[in-house]
Structures are given as structure tokens and as C-alpha cells.
Amino acid sequence: MGYSNVEWLAGIKKTRQRQSVLSVLEGSSVPLSAGDICAQVRKDGEKVWLSTVYRILELFVKKGIVTKISMLNNDFAVYEMNRFEHKHYAICLSCRKVVQMDNCPMEKFIPQLEDNDFYVTGHKVEIYGYCKKCNTQG
Amino acid sequence: MGYSNVEWLAGIKKTRQRQSVLSVLEGSSVPLSAGDICAQVRKDGEKVWLSTVYRILELFVKKGIVTKISMLNNDFAVYEMNRFEHKHYAICLSCRKVVQMDNCPMEKFIPQLEDNDFYVTGHKVEIYGYCKKCNTQG
DNA sequence: ATTACTGCAAAGCATTTGCAGACTG
DNA sequence: CAGTCTGCAAATGCTTTGCAGTAAT
Numbered sequence: 001m002g003y004s005n006v007e008w009l010a011g012i013k014k015t016r017q018r019q020s021v022l023s024v025l026e027g028s029s030v031p032l033s034a035g036d037i038c039a040q041v042r043k044d045g046e047k048v049w050l051s052t053v054y055r056i057l058e059l060f061v062k063k064g065i066v067t068k069i070s071m072l073n074n075d076f077a078v079y080e081m082n083r084f085e086h087k088h089y090a091i092c093l094s095c096r097k098v099v100q101m102d103n104c105p106m107e108k109f110i111p112q113l114e115d116n117d118f119y120v121t122g123h124k125v126e127i128y129g130y131c132k133k134c135n136t137q138g
Numbered sequence: 139m140g141y142s143n144v145e146w147l148a149g150i151k152k153t154r155q156r157q158s159v160l161s162v163l164e165g166s167s168v169p170l171s172a173g174d175i176c177a178q179v180r181k182d183g184e185k186v187w188l189s190t191v192y193r194i195l196e197l198f199v200k201k202g203i204v205t206k207i208s209m210l211n212n213d214f215a216v217y218e219m220n221r222f223e224h225k226h227y228a229i230c231l232s233c234r235k236v237v238q239m240d241n242c243p244m245e246k247f248i249p250q251l252e253d254n255d256f257y258v259t260g261h262k263v264e265i266y267g268y269c270k271k272c273n274t275q276g
Numbered sequence: 277a278t279t280a281c282t283g284c285a286a287a288g289c290a291t292t293t294g295c296a297g298a299c300t301g
Numbered sequence: 302c303a304g305t306c307t308g309c310a311a312a313t314g315c316t317t318t319g320c321a322g323t324a325a326t
Binding site: 099100102113120123124125128129132 | 231237244253254258263264265267270
Binding site for chain 4: 150153155156185190193194
């Protein structure tokens with residue numbers, strides 16, 4: 001598996017583990033958990049420890065190239081490349097499948113907040129229900 | 139503090155702990171964590187163990203009278219009475235203040251999902267930013 | 277050679293579970 | 302009295318932290 005050809009981040013050491021984590025994230029169209037990423041990196045033949053993956057993800061989030069998302073029921077967090085496209089997801093309550101949503105409800109929405117001077121910097125939207133498969137199977 | 143005068147749930151034993159948890163939830167205008175609830179019940183002079191609070195909350199959620207919400211960064215879950223008003227919140231990134239939002243972006247929104255047959259049962263919306271106080275203080 | 281990064285182990289936290297004793301209906 | 306609920310302790314699962322050795326510049 002080839003490494004990212006994105007310019008490497010300034011002032012940060014380019015290690016095998018970091019390149020691998022980045023590569024896995026770039027190759028995925030769905031957000032991944034730290035465990036997923038760790039498993040994938042190992043499957044790609046690279047040694048890495050889970051705690052290291054967490055540290056790398058934390059770094060990437062801080063550098064702004066990765067976004068951390070907390071899914072339904074706050075079981076665990078998932079991460080995805082910050083592709084600067086605004087994305088939200090629908091999650092199947094049965095099989096946990098993550099389905100991408102192509103539009104955003106917040107685009108033309110003005111929140112009516114009790115605190116009039118709340119300065120909004122971001123939002124999180126999540127839809128849940130049942131995917132085609134689970135809905136059909138009952 | 140008086141107990142709820144809502145009719146008690148059928149087939150469920152009415153214990154001091156359950157009444158206290160319900161009472162605390164009813165008396166709160168913001169969602170509370172299990173720990174918050176436990177502390178409040180104890181402050182009200184009732185003995186309760188945290189694991190019991192979790193069990194009670196799980197029961198209430200299953201019975202449909204309480205809603206579980208997972209807040210930003212999936213630190214921990216919060217619970218609120220299911221008042222059958224659709225509510226969302228804005229959370230201050232600095233002081234964690236929870237501000238109620240009086241409208242809902244999903245009302246007139248049709249999600250464009252990659253899985254055309256996704257059956258939507260619910261959603262979660264969360265806004266974050268800085269409250270008046272934190273925004274002013276810098 | 278320095279300094280940053282990783283492996284590994286162990287701790288931390290919210291939450292869950294098992295079991296015996298206590299309480300409700 | 303029978304069945305359910307709670308106290309308590311211990312386990313669980315994701316995530317974080319400490320430290321010494323390893324690798325990057």
C-alpha cells in the first residue's frame with residue numbers, strides 16, 4: 001500500500017506508524033475507530049500499538065487534518081480525514097452500518113438559542129434508523 | 139422534595155431510588171449525567187448507588203420516559219425526561235454550558251442518503267461554540 | 277547527538293455485571 | 302412469601318499516561 005503523497009506536516013517527524021495511520025484514513029470512505037485503524041495498519045504489515053494510534057490521531061486532530069466524531073451511544077470515537085467537505089452520517093441501529101448523507105440540514109438553518117450571544121463554531125448531525133438490509137430482514 | 143405525581147409505570151416496583159431518580163430528572167431543565175443524578179439524589183437525603191442509577195436510567199429509557207443523549211467528545215452520556223418536545227442543545231466548548239435550542243433543523247429537511255431505503259427513526263443534532271460569557275472573557 | 281516518537285504496561289473513567297441480602301406488592 | 306430491586310465489589314472496554322528504549326532529523 002502506497003503512502004500519502006500529501007505534503008508532510010511541518011515540524012512533525014515522519015514515522016512509519018504515522019504514515020500508515022494517515023494512509024489507512026485516506027484509503028477509507030467511512031470513519032474508522034482507533035481499533036479499526038490499528039488492525040488495518042497491522043494487516044498492512046506494519047507494527048503499531050493501539051496507544052500509539054491514539055496519540056497519532058490526537059496529533060492529527062490537533063493539526064486539523066483529521067476529524068474526530070463521536071457516534072451514537074458514545075461507545076467509542078471514530079476518525080476521518082478532514083476533507084473539508086462537510087459530511088454527516090446515518091447509522092443503522094441494528095448492524096451499525098454507516099451511511100453517508102449528501103446534504104446538510106444546518107446549511108440554511110439559524111439556531112434559536114436561549115443564549116443570544118452564543119458564538120457557533122460547529123455542529124454535529126447524526127441520523128439513525130435501519131438500513132435497507134436490516135429493515136427488510138426484520 | 140416531592141415525588142412525581144405522574145402515574146407510576148405498570149409492572150414496575152415503586153422504590154425510593156426510582157422515585158428519587160425520576161424526581162431529579164423532572165426537576166431539571168438540562169440533561170443530567172448518571173453521576174449528576176446520583177449526587178443530587180444523595181443530596182436530597184436518599185441513599186443510592188451509582189450502578190443502581192445506571193440500571194434505573196436504562197429501565198426508564200426502555201420504558202420510553204427518559205431519553206439518553208451522548209454529548210460532545212463522547213465523555214459520558216446525559217439523560218433527560220422525554221417531554222415529547224423535540225429538543226436540541228448547544229454546548230460551550232470552554233465551560234461546557236448547555237444552552238437549549240428552540241428550533242430544529244431537521245423539521246423540514248429531507249436527508250439525501252446513499253442507501254435509498256434507509257428507514258429513519260430519529261436524529262441527533264448538536265451545536266458547539268462559545269457561550270456569551272466565555273466568548274467575552276476571551 | 278538531540279529530541280521526538282513508540283512499545284509496552286498500567287492506570288483512569290464511565291459503564292456493566294454478578295450475587296447475596298433487602299424490599300415491594 | 303415470591304419475585305424484583307439494590308448495595309456493593311469487581312469486571313469491562315475505550316482511552317490515557319508514564320517511562321525507558323528506539324528512531325528520525
